[in-house]
Amino acid sequence: MAYMTLLSMQHIDKSFFGKPANNDIFLEVQTGEIHALLGENGAGKTTLMNILFGIYPRDGGTIYWKEKEVNFSSPREAIKNRIGMVHQHFMLVPTLTVSENITLGIRSTGHPFPNRKSLNDNIRRLSHKYGLDVDPCALVSKLSVGEAQRVEIIKLLYRDVELLILDEPTAVLTPQEIERFFSVLKRLKEEGHSIILITHHIPEVMAITDRLTVLRGGSSIATVNTAETNREELSRLMIGRTLKPVVRGVRAGSAKKDNPRLDVKELDYSEYGHDKLQKISFSLYPGEILGIAGVDGNGQKELAECILGLRKVTQGTISLKGIHIEKLKVSERRKMGLAYISDDQQHDGIVMDMNLAENFLMKVHTDKNYIKNGFIDYKACSRVTEETISVYNIKAPGTNALARLLSGGNQQKLILARELTGNPSVIVALKPTRGLDIGAVEFIQKQLIEHRKKDCSVLLISVDLEELLALSDRIGVMNRGRIIKIMDNDERIDLTRIGLMMAGHSFEEKS
Numbered sequence: 001m002a003y004m005t006l007l008s009m010q011h012i013d014k015s016f017f018g019k020p021a022n023n024d025i026f027l028e029v030q031t032g033e034i035h036a037l038l039g040e041n042g043a044g045k046t047t048l049m050n051i052l053f054g055i056y057p058r059d060g061g062t063i064y065w066k067e068k069e070v071n072f073s074s075p076r077e078a079i080k081n082r083i084g085m086v087h088q089h090f091m092l093v094p095t096l097t098v099s100e101n102i103t104l105g106i107r108s109t110g111h112p113f114p115n116r117k118s119l120n121d122n123i124r125r126l127s128h129k130y131g132l133d134v135d136p137c138a139l140v141s142k143l144s145v146g147e148a149q150r151v152e153i154i155k156l157l158y159r160d161v162e163l164l165i166l167d168e169p170t171a172v173l174t175p176q177e178i179e180r181f182f183s184v185l186k187r188l189k190e191e192g193h194s195i196i197l198i199t200h201h202i203p204e205v206m207a208i209t210d211r212l213t214v215l216r217g218g219s220s221i222a223t224v225n226t227a228e229t230n231r232e233e234l235s236r237l238m239i240g241r242t243l244k245p246v247v248r249g250v251r252a253g254s255a256k257k258d259n260p261r262l263d264v265k266e267l268d269y270s271e272y273g274h275d276k277l278q279k280i281s282f283s284l285y286p287g288e289i290l291g292i293a294g295v296d297g298n299g300q301k302e303l304a305e306c307i308l309g310l311r312k313v314t315q316g317t318i319s320l321k322g323i324h325i326e327k328l329k330v331s332e333r334r335k336m337g338l339a340y341i342s343d344d345q346q347h348d349g350i351v352m353d354m355n356l357a358e359n360f361l362m363k364v365h366t367d368k369n370y371i372k373n374g375f376i377d378y379k380a381c382s383r384v385t386e387e388t389i390s391v392y393n394i395k396a397p398g399t400n401a402l403a404r405l406l407s408g409g410n411q412q413k414l415i416l417a418r419e420l421t422g423n424p425s426v427i428v429a430l431k432p433t434r435g436l437d438i439g440a441v442e443f444i445q446k447q448l449i450e451h452r453k454k455d456c457s458v459l460l461i462s463v464d465l466e467e468l469l470a471l472s473d474r475i476g477v478m479n480r481g482r483i484i485k486i487m488d489n490d491e492r493i494d495l496t497r498i499g500l501m502m503a504g505h506s507f508e509e510k511s
Contacts, residue, residue, distance in 0.1 A: 004030060004031050005028055005029075005030055005064075005067070006029050006030060006031045006065070006066060006162070006163060006194050007027070007028065007029040007052070007063075007064070007065055007163060007194075008027070008028050008029075008063070008064040008067075009025065009026065009027040009028075009048070009051075009052065009061065009062075009063050009064075010026055010061055010062045010063075010064070011024050011025075011026070011060060011061040011062065012024070012025040012026075012027075012048060012051060012058055012060070012061035012063075013025075013058065013059040013060035013061055014044075014047055014048075014051060014056060014058055014059050015059055016397050016401070016405060017397035017398055017400075017401055018397070019397040019398070020218050021044050021047040021218050022044045022047055022048050022051070022058075022218050023044075023217075023218045023219045024061075024219060024220075025044065025048055025061070025215065025218075025219065025220045026213075026220045026223075027048065027213050027220065027223075028223070029163065029194055029196060030194065030211075031192070031194055032189060032192055032193070032194060033189070033194055033195075033210040033211060034185060034189055034194075034195045034197060034208055034209045034210050035194070035195065035196050035197070035209060035210065035211050035212065035213065036196075036197045036198075036199055036205045036209040036211075036212035036213070036226075037049070037196055037197065037198045037199070037212070037213055037215065038199060038200065038202070038205055038212050038213070038214050038215070038234065038237075038238060039200060039214060039215035039216055039238060039437070040200060040216065040238055040239060040409065040437040040438075040439045040440065041200060041395075041407040041408055041409020041410055041436060041437050041440055042395035042406070042407040042409060042410045043215040043216055043217065043218065043238075043407075044215050044217075044218040044219075045167075045198045045215055046088070046167055046198060046407070048215070049085060049165050049167065049196065049198060051063075052072070052078070052083065052165070053072065053075050053078045053083065053085045053165065054072035054073055054074045054075050054076075054077050054078045055075060057073075065081060065083070076105075079156075079159055079161065082159075082160060082161045082162040082163065083161060083162070083163045083165070084155075084156030084159060084161035084163070084164055084165065085156075085164075085165040085166075085167065086149065086152040086153060086156065086164070086165070086166050086167065086169065087152075087167050088167040088168040088169075088171060088408075089346075090148050090149065090151075090152055091152070092140045092148060092151060092152065093140065094139070094140045094141035095139070095140075095141065096139070096140060097136065097137055097138060097139055097140070098123070098134050098135060098136050098137070098138050098139075098140060098143070098151050099116065099119055099120050099123055099136035099137065101140055101151060101155065102123055102136075102151065102154055102155045102158050103119055103158070106158075106159075119136075120136040120137065122158075123136045123154065123158065124136060126154060126157055126158060127150070127154055130153075130154075130157065130184055130187050130188060130191075131180075131183060131184055131187060132150040132153060132154050132157075132184060133150070134147055134150050134151055134154065145177075146177040146180075146181075149169060149181070150184075153166075153184070161193075162192075162193060162194060163193070163194045163195070163196065164188065164193060164194070164195045164196070165195075165196045165198070166195065166196070166197050166198065167198045168198055168199060168200075168408075168435070169181065169197065169199075170199070170201065170204060171408075171435040178204070182204075182207065182208050185197075185208055186208070197209060200238070200409075200436070200437030200438070202231050202234050202235065202238075202438065203231070205226065205234065206226060206230075206231060206234075209226045210225070210226060211223060211224065211225050211226060212224060212226055212229075212234075214234065214237040214238060216237070216238060216239070216240060221237050222237055235438060238437070238438065238439065239438065239439040248289070248449060248452075248470065248471055248472075248473070259285075259286070259322075260283035260284060260285055260319075261284055261285060261286050261320070261321060261425060261426055261457040262283070262284040262307070262318075262319070262320055262426050262457060262459065263283050263284075263317075263318075263319040263322075264280055264281060264282050264283075264307070264316070264317070264318050264319075265281050265316055265317045265319075266279055266280075266281055266315065266316040266317070267279070267280035267281070267303075267306065267313055267315070267316035267317070267318065268280075268313065268314040268315040268316055269299075269302050269303075269306050269311060269313055269314050269481075270314045271302075275481055276299050276302045276481050277299050277302055277303060277306065277481045277482075278480075278481045278482050279316075279482065280299075280303060280316070280481075280482070280483055281483070282476060282483060282486060284426065284457045284458075284459055285457060286425075286455050286456075286457055287452055287453070287455045287456070287457070288452070288457055288458070288473045288474070289448065289449075289452050289457075289458040289460050289471050289472050289473050290457075290458070290459055290460065290472065290473065290474050290475075290476065290486075291460045291461075291462065291468035291471065291472030291474070291475040291476065291489070292459065292460065292461040292462070292475075292476050292477075292478055292483075293462065293463075293465060293468050293475055293476070293477050293478070293498060293502060294461075294463070294477060294478035294479060294502055295463065295479075295502050295503075296463055298478045298479050298480055298481065299478055299480070299481035299482075300430065300431075300461045300478055301343065301430060302481075303461070303478075304340070304428050304430040304459075304461055306318070307338070307428055307459070308330060308333065308338065308340045308428060309325070309328060309329060309330040309332075309333050310330065310348075313326050320333065320336050320337070320338060320425075320426065321336065321337075321425065323336070325338075331366075334363070336425075337424045337425030337426060338424065338425075338426050338428070339419040339420065339424035339426065339427045339428070340419060340427075340428050340430075341412075341415055341416060341419055341427065341428070341429040341430065341432045342415065342430055343430040343431035343432070343434055346411070349411070349412075349415045350403045350411055350414060350415060351403065352402070352403050352404040353402060353403075353404065354402070354403060355399060355400045355401060355402055355403065356385055356389070356394075356396055356398075356399045356400070356401055356403060356406075356414060357378065357381050357382045357385040357399040357400070359403050359414060359418065360381060360384070360385045360388065360414070360417070360418050360421075361376065361378075361381045362418070363418050363419065363421060364381070364384075364418075364421060364422075367422075370384075382399045385399045386398075386399055388414075388417040388418075388421075391417070392413045392414075392416065392417045392443075393413070393443065394406070394410050394413045394414055394417070395407070395410050396410060396414075408435060408436070409436045409437055409440040410440075412432065412433075412436060412440065412444070413440065413443070413444070416432070416444055416447060420447065420451065423451075423454060423456070424451075424456060425456060425457065426456070426457045426458075426459070427448070427451060427456060427457070427458045427459070428459045428461075429448065429458060429459065429460050429461065430461045431461060431462055431463060431464075432444050432448070432460075432462075433445065433462075433464070433467060434462075434463070434464070441467075445467070445470070445471060448460065448471060449471065460472060465495065465498065465499075468489075469489060469493070469495075472489050473488070473489055474486055474487065474488055474489055475487055475489050475493070475498070477498055477501040477502055478502075479501065479502060479503070479504045480504065484501045485501060
């Protein structure tokens with residue numbers, strides 16, 4: 001194939017609240033290539049693509065599309081020029097069918113009463129052609145995450161786009177869905193489409209892309225051919241340094257096993273007549289990280305939320321520092337030193353339309369250090385939030401910036417900073433690093449280790465076995481709402497055995 005420059009973005013600048021999100025960025029994409037836009041959370045990747053797609057106006061620079069200077073003022077204009085974007089959080093109407101979502105805004109033959117059967121047939125042909133099988137008649141609200149993503153892509157292909165921009169497309173997919181998704185991207189490339197893949201996952205970049213551009217701190221660092229680089233070099237380009245392995249060290253609470261910090265016994269939880277948790281029992285000791293492994297959807301979230309008090313247990317007991325807490329309110333459990341890092345920061349971790357200081361205040365609003373003459377001392381809260389932004393390296397325009405303006409990784413850092421304030425005695429961390437870049441993952445893991453060294457107890461629930469092996473003193477395996485086994489994390493641990501237990505196999509101990 002003869003390659004030509006399809007898109008050229010030169011000297012692109014963009015600032016929010018006086019702080020640059022994009023600074024003198026260069027990006028070139030050729031016809032028929034898969035080009036990664038690689039960088040940490042908050043590096044400016046999505047901002048750059050939102051400028052191209054007409055969502056944000058740029059402060060400076062020039063954009064050339066097919067060698068012609070352009071300035072798209074809206075997504076509609078970008079799509080008209082055959083550029084489409086699938087956002088990380090899908091833009092579908094859940095109450096409409098797949099077919100209605102795909103054709104929304106298009107004046108089809110027979111408008112306003114188009115031949116829906118004919119449209120559905122066209123959608124089926126298009127979906128079969130690219131291996132994006134979906135039911136045109138299905139309600140979007142009934143689709144899985146993977147199916148919804150296929151609908152977003154078909155929606156763009158239906159509009160005959162040449163360039164597809166995919167923002168963190170694998171963040172919500174299972175490994176099997178990712179494999180299938182990559183097959184779709186290869187097929188699209190063979191058909192002559194160009195693809196920009198916004199990501200921070202280096203292994204995916206190495207597996208699927210032709211070239212990549214690395215952004216760091218809002219600037220373009222390098223553009224390289226994927227075949228001529230390696231993971232180590234890309235790590236250095238992304239974060240500006242070599243990653244240091246997380247070292248767990250000696251268990252701080254090894255001498256305190258007679259007195260568990262958190263004790264769960266015979267815990268059951270049912271929802272709409274279905275057993276979600278069954279006879280869950282474990283003890284978590286001071287200065288220990290207890291990892292919980294399992295395939296998503298086997299009761300991990302229900303366990304975390306029962307401990308925090310967001311769900312009411314059906315039966316069993318939860319003790320914190322020797323006190324039964326299963327009937328206490330969330331606020332009362334928090335006052336006893338319980339912290340919670342959620343896996344869904346935008347749903348139950350932060351309030352998107354509140355600023356950073358207000359989000360930080362949600363945990364400390366009853367703390368006397370933040371109250372003056374009976375009223376909340378916003379100056380004190382803003383001052384502490386400003387210090388937190390610095391300590392946790394949160395990339396944000398300032399304490400008054402809305403949480404929605406932060407990248408996913410920086411939103412998670414904000415939650416982490418808030419939850420670790422006041423040195424909690426127990427941290428329940430539910431998939432705290434899922435979807436984050438390597439730098440953010442390293443930072444969060446080190447914070448958990450540091451608190452473990454301070455005698456804090458950590459319940460780490462993760463789907464990442466490598467993370468559990470690196471951080472946990474003991475590892476428990478969950479399957480179908482039960483803990484199959486808890487074992488010490490030592491050199492004898494068998495990953496194959498853990499994988500089989502995650503799949504539901506049980507093993508009897510030999511005498």
